[in-house]
Amino acid sequence: MNKKPVNGMRDIMPDEMRLRAYVLGVIRETYRDFGFTEIETPCVESIENLSGKQGGENEKLTFKIMKRGEKLDIEHAEKEMDLVDSGLRYDLTVPLSRFYANHQADLPKPFKALQIGPVWRAERPQKGRFRQFYQCDIDIFGDPSNLAETELILAMCTVLTKIGFKDLVIRINDRRILKAMAVYSGLPEESWEEVFIALDKLDKIGEDGVSAELLSLGMTEDAVAKYMAMFRTAEGEHGADAVSRIADTLGDALDPKVTENMRQIFTLVESAKDVPFELAFDPTLVRGMGYYTGPIFEIAVPEFGSSVGGGGRYDEMVGRFAGQPTPACGFSIGFERIITILLEHGFMIPGTKEKTALLMEKGLSLEKTADVLKLAAKLRAEGKQVLTASMIKNRKFQKEQLQAEGYTDIRDFYENPIER
């Protein structure tokens, strides 16, 4: 028997679980107040759905599940796909699209979904990244208007503010702007995905690094110079005006509806927001998933460096399940990242109940034991969290552990208290 968790996964200890439960509570309640309804899909999806090219690189990381019974024919199996029929989901977006296609007749329209649950990716294990982790997504199906983007931004910023984060920055771009910039610069369409992957590294390798990488991909010097110059066009500005300036440069390469849509999102978000955050246009924002079709966003807490969530519009995915296209837009919170930040900064869970421990000597009479249990019930009725437990031999160790767990009131019960 193996007492370690499987490679790349981990056990979660009580302290962290308390924090997770608290944060999940805030997320659930806040999103519910915004009219999102929670749904759940199985952790297991059929293998077709996990290998249909929706998930890009993630599909290669799928944990696959063996066929069972008569369907499993090891002798004649030639390749992996002969042996498997399903796998663990690598994200919540593919299952949600399947869910919506399956149940849309019974769902409100537009449908505002909240999903929280584990996903699995067989990545090479590394510090702080695990093969099972929670995702926490909100999605709006059936609303083609930018009310969807606006609401997702407002709801997500409200959640993060309630959790305790400050100075939130939402960077926003649009896949169609990304593409128009590539068109305008004369970068050939077949290389766009590679170009965007290079651009995505701007933070890490700088402008020169990106230029060098684009050249090494075989782009012409002219095209690269024209492309990189464009990002400077909007430098220093991050609002709707920056969008307009880029749009002016792009001219016919960009549909004016895209510019107007982005301007409207800025207007709506700025006038309706009731928690503080900054919405910033960032023409260098790429986001990995190929399924995005319109606005894309990423949310960061500058104090903690990295992104804590992101999302975008993906109007085509549901159609692959449902047959008919359905507008869809979603936002995912980096739940594990948030928990890590809160743990590292010693976050205190607000409004925790007073914790009392009632410890009983070994061999305490039935009568006195019953009295202690009755006392525990009484204290619980008064709103306290009450642990009753047998004393162990190492009483000092037991008390220290209870104090570390937050028990401020620890009481001992002996058969003959006076003798002690």
Added chain:
Amino acid sequence: MNKKPVNGMRDIMPDEMRLRAYVLGVIRETYRDFGFTEIETPCVESIENLSGKQGGENEKLTFKIMKRGEKLDIEHAEKEMDLVDSGLRYDLTVPLSRFYANHQADLPKPFKALQIGPVWRAERPQKGRFRQFYQCDIDIFGDPSNLAETELILAMCTVLTKIGFKDLVIRINDRRILKAMAVYSGLPEESWEEVFIALDKLDKIGEDGVSAELLSLGMTEDAVAKYMAMFRTAEGEHGADAVSRIADTLGDALDPKVTENMRQIFTLVESAKDVPFELAFDPTLVRGMGYYTGPIFEIAVPEFGSSVGGGGRYDEMVGRFAGQPTPACGFSIGFERIITILLEHGFMIPGTKEKTALLMEKGLSLEKTADVLKLAAKLRAEGKQVLTASMIKNRKFQKEQLQAEGYTDIRDFYENPIER
């Protein structure tokens, strides 16, 4: 792409999710008040741990996960075990025992654990039973005394009462009484597991049915008569006196400590309980899992027929991971069964917030849209749950759906309300 969930699993719709979230909230808060701390283990366990004979029949139902990368050698694989390295857990008890063995130095002693999460069993799909379902377990590790059993009974009955169940009945027996009865009757030890499986069907096939099955297993008529007579000894009584009467009959076949332990549990539970329920001795109670070593229990709500939970003491399992034996006792709520009962009986979730829907005409001006979003924020601050959404063409359908979802206040916003 396949829009159905995988065979034997299911999607959970918003209405049921609301109920599940409510019930899980009651469970979490109540168990926390009793000093249980929540932990979590990965859904995936190494294949050794899932095939070590802890899980009896459940091990045959394990969903197995394929090896990946270089470790996967289909060409030379001869049997299933050559191809897999892990699987989905079939219960929460095996992972918890592994968890405790792995982390006991960092855990309080005794350790009171709460675990909630999905488990998987590849059973033949049938009505009302699914291949992914939630378990909800409390366990106490490191307490050999019957304080553990007492606390589990009190905590579990408090949870079920808070959820709204009445007239709870806890049936209790002890594995050692079961065995002593078999010894006393002269049933050979190698046939005990089969005997207990037959006895477990008493409810369904009656006394005559059980007798017939025992005879067909090759037991002698004398032994069967003696065995069956014993269950009549305690008929009509269900308290500690029934235990004593059986013990008197069994004489030397039963360790008097077992009787005394059972009597103490009755005394402690009866004097400390502060929610109504009945504790009843039932010498016919078997419970399937072979790992139980002492008291076993099952909890039923007679109004709804079936068992809604059960558990027992299993002092030997942790030792298989940790090397040294650790007393352990646990209780599992039949979470899916409870949800089914509540759904069938139209359970209303108490204290639900007032729900308001603000519906906006397509093409509503930015200014008016922003006003609606601001109104939504204001109503949320007042404690309401507020949905904002675009109107769809079929407005009647949209409103009916919202009403079905519990929206009592539905407001429409048009650009020119007067014209309408």
